[in-house]
Amino acid sequence: MADPVRDGGSKADEVEGEEMTGTRDTLRGRKPSAGKLRRVDSLQMEAGKVSSIRSHGVQVGWAATLHLAFQSIGVVYGDIGTSPLYVYESTFTKGIKDEDDILGVLSLIMYTLILSPLVKYCFIVLWANDQGNGGTFALYSLISRYANVNLIPNQQAEDAMLSNYKLETPSSQLKRAQWIKGKLESSKTAKLVLFVVTILGVAMVIGDGILTPCISVLSAVSGIKQKASSLSEGTIAIVSIVILIVIFSVQRFGTDKVGYAFAPIILLWFFFIGGIGMYNLCAHGVGVLRAFNPKYIIDYFKRNGKEGWLSLGGVVLCITGTEAMFADLGHFNVKAIQISFSTILLPSVSLSYMGQAAFLTKFPQDVSETFYKSIPGPLFWPTFVVAVAAAIIASQAMISGAFQILSQSQALGCFPRVKVVHTSAKYEGQVYIPEINMVMMIACVLVTGGFRTTANIGNAYGIAVMTTEFITTSMVTLIMLLIWKTSIWRIALFYTVFATVELTYLSSVLSKFVEGGFLPVLFSLVLMLIMSIWHYVHVKRYKYELANKVSSSYIRDLAQKQNLTRLPGIGLLYSELVEGIPPIFAHFVETIPSIHSVLVFVSVKRIPISTVEAQERFLFRQVEPKEYRMFRCVVRYGYKDKVEEPREFESLLIEQLQGFIHQEFLFLDSQQTKPSSRMAAEEASIRASNKPGSSAVHIEETLAQQNAPRLSSGSIQPVGVDSQSTNSSGRNIVGQIQGVEEEKQFIQKEKEKGVVYLLGETEVVAANNSSILKRVTVNYVYSFMRKNFRQSQDVLSIPRRRLLKVGMTYEI
Incomplete structure (x- = not known):
């Protein structure tokens, strides 16, 4: 059986090449042939006309890579780099009973660092990027482009023609990939499970974004007790x-220069902790290097049994922030992350853990404040200041990451509408969400004030970290099976090793559920409930519009309505429906018996890719009959794209609409042109390619130049062309050209008269025969969220003085 994704991809490539050939021919003054304007659908006219698009995967030189590696230090490693502040304290919560336990824990820390961030992320997970973008949603979007797992039925053949969409599809010879793809596409349960796993991963990352500032700042500030022992936990909590x-108050200013501003501070921090670690190794004995022998791990668990297993909840904190290496990949590249981690972070934090272990062999009683007590006296205050600065940077990175993830969730219809402020023109992922910023600040204040110690917060922190890592492992395994087509034994080895390690750590941190572990679970459940309900109703509402779209006969009958008037200007009627006319249009006509001179049904659609190039953003189709001047327009954005301001959006849409009218003429004319009238077709192409207002003299001169080489010596007509048919066809084509130009000028004049936005204020209610649970979910919970979050016109920044809304109720 043929693979629809594979077939669609090949057609996309074919059509794109044909479109580009046609475009080049037009630019040279030649008419594209009918074969070069083939299409699956009229929407395809605008689908694949960009030949060369900038890609995240583009090769960069070593100088640029090293520059990016330096920047990544300030953005990616704040969290994992500050872990040495609290790992030993969180691991030995009941003190050190045996000196060999120090070697056992150090061995666990070192091999955890090698296995998770180095082997798993640096050399495997980073390559599972979505055209340079990482994170849970990037994995989900990558899978969505290979298998139709989207719960909203708004996929179009033209989507596969986008430049950033193209992927190497699974080979038809590999039955395994085809079988998995078929199961995913045919099973509603599989789609639902994949969606739930994705939003669980997102929810856990948000929980991580709340806990990281708490534990990082609190652990850094706690060091002041070394010089001011009279300070209580409450006072330190207040300072934190x-x-x-x-x-949180400065988040609204954005982090445009985050790489340049923070990298030197974090680099200085790594220099301090690495140097202090080296000092402690030399001062207290290098014997701790024996911990590289994994036998100490086995002996540690034999000696401590259940207590050793529980202590894993502290050890796991050495890899907090590892997910940021993948989530923040979009601002850098794979090699930059690999270089900065391998040459800067890993050596520095490893030396810090080794140095602290060496210190503890001599002073095991100081385990509760290992890091600060191991600092040589003259370096205490400089290290303390840099530690607080590093903790702030670690917090900043995770907060920014939470904003980015929630903006992606909203873009894919998985989160209520919130205001997303793009704070940087340089970094597309730099966003700020005021409502979420306030909620996260309140949550951080409550957590810090309630727990007060890093040990208690660490119990909660570990669950968020390990759940996210296990979800990433599972989704990358699916990518290996479905997309990479890796050999089965390598997939089994990858999943067995990393899933076993992560589930072991997860079981340990879950054992501390009552001692604080419930916190990320509670955060995640609330977020998942919000996201699930919003997405559920979002899908149901879309399916309602699809089932109740306006029929073509209704559109044709509009002319029969005596009381229907045409208003001056252009009307943009917004709907999420990408197929057909939404039911709200009929309600508009019945409520306000008038439509604008030009009416465009606009559907803003998010594609499961990071960015859509501006040249490929708009898809048009004219609604029959043509004299009504009604058009359908699908506007496509990636999950990281910013929606333009109204003025810019209007200009782009109308410019693209005029281009569509021009291309529609080229396509239709190419279908009707016969060999005997090829001359007239070329004349039409030249006339059509001239902008409105070009002089007739210029057009005639161009035609004369084109035709000159083809004239015979004794005649003024082209060889093999009948004079009468040429003149007749030419007159017809010239008339059509004039009609196209008049149509484009008419649209421009209507734009100058004004653009009005038409929105349907849809109230969604559960059907009468629905269950009590569904009624409560839709009529109360969803309704509450819809009324208390931002409205659609606020998200689209539509000016209120040009907004017209009509209410309608959808029963789902």
Whole structure:
């Protein structure tokens, strides 16, 4: 059986090449042939006309890679780089009973660092990127482009023609990939499970974004007790809360220069902890290097049994923030992350853990404040200041990551509407969400004030970290099976090793559920409930519109309505429906018996790719009959794209609409042109390619130049062309050209008269025969969220003085 994705991809490539050939021919003054304008659908006219698109995967030189590696230090490693502040304290919560336990824990830390961030992320997971973008949603979008797992039925053949969409599809010889793809596409349960796993991963990352500022700032500030032992836990918590409030208060300014501003500070931090670690190794003995022998891990668990297993909840904190290496990949590249991690972070934090272990062999009683007590006296205050700065940077990185993830969730219809402010013109992922910023700040203040110690927060932190890592492992395994087509034994080895390690750590941190572990679970459940309900109703509402779309006969009968008037200007009627006319249009006509001189049904659609090039954003189709001047337009954005401001959006849409009218003429004319009238077709192409207002003299001169080489010596007509048919065809084509130009000028004049936005204020209610659970979910919970989050016109920044809304109720 043929693979629809494979077939669609090949057609996309074919049509794109044909479109580009046609475009080049037009630019040279030659008429594209009918074969070069083939299409699956009229929407395809605008689908694949960009031949060369900038890709995240583009090769960059070593100088640029090293530059990116330096920047990544300040963005990616703040969290994992500050872990040495609290790992030993969180692991030995009941003190050190045996000196060999120090070697056992150090061995666990070293091999955890080697296995998870180095082997798994640096050399495997980073390559599972979505055209340079990482994170849970990037994995989901990558899978969505190979298998139709989207719960919203708004896929179009033209989507596969986007430049950033193209992927190497599975080979038809590999039955395994085809079988998995078929199961995913045919099973509603599989689609639902994949969606739930994705939003669980997102929810856990958000929980991580709340806990990271708490534990990082609190652990850094706690060091002041070394010089001011009279300070209580409450006082330190208050100082930490003040710092947290300041961090969240400055978020609205954005982090455009984050790489340049933070990299030197984090680099200085790594220099301090690496140097202090080296000092402690030399001062207290290099014997701890024996921990590279994994036998100490086995002996540690034999000696401590259940207590050793529980202590894994502290050890796992050495890899907090590892997911940021993948999630923040979009701002850098794979090699930059690999270089910065291998040459800067891993050596520095490893030396810090080794140095602290060496210190503890001599002073095991100081395990509760290992990091600060192991600092040589003259370096204490400089290290303390840099530690607080590094903790702030770690917090900043995770907060920004939470904003980015939620903006992606909203773009894919998985989160209620919130205001997303793009704070950087340089970094497309740099966003700020005021409502979420306030919620996260309140949550951080409550967590810090309630727990007060890093040990208690660490119990909660570990669950969020390991759940996210296990989800990433599972989704990358699916990518290996479905997309990479890796050999089965390598897939089994990858999943067995990393899933076993992560589930072991997860079981340990879950054992501390009552001692604080419930916190990320609670955060995640609330977020998942919000996301699930919103997405559920979003899908149901779309299916309602699809089932109740306006019929073509209704459109044809509009002319029969005596009381229907045409208003001056252009009307943009918004709907999420990408197929047909939405039911809200009929309600508009019945409520306000008038439509604008030019009416465009606009559907803003998010594609499961990071960005859609501006040249490929708009798809048009004219609604019959043509004299009504009604068009359908699908506007496609990636999950990281910013929607343009109204003025810019209007200009782009109308410019593309005029281009569509021009291309429609080229396509239709190419179907009707016969060999005997090829001359007239070329004349039409030349006339059509001239902008409105070009002089007739210029057009005639161009035609004369084109035709000159083809004239015979004794005649003024082209060889083999009948004079009468040429003149007749030419007159017809010239008339059509004039009609196209008049149509484009008419649209321009209507734009100048004004553009009005038409929105349907749809109220969604559960059908009368629905269950009690569905009624409560739709009529109360969803309705509450819809009314208390931002409205669609706020998200689209539509000016209120040009907005017209009509209410309608959908029963789902």
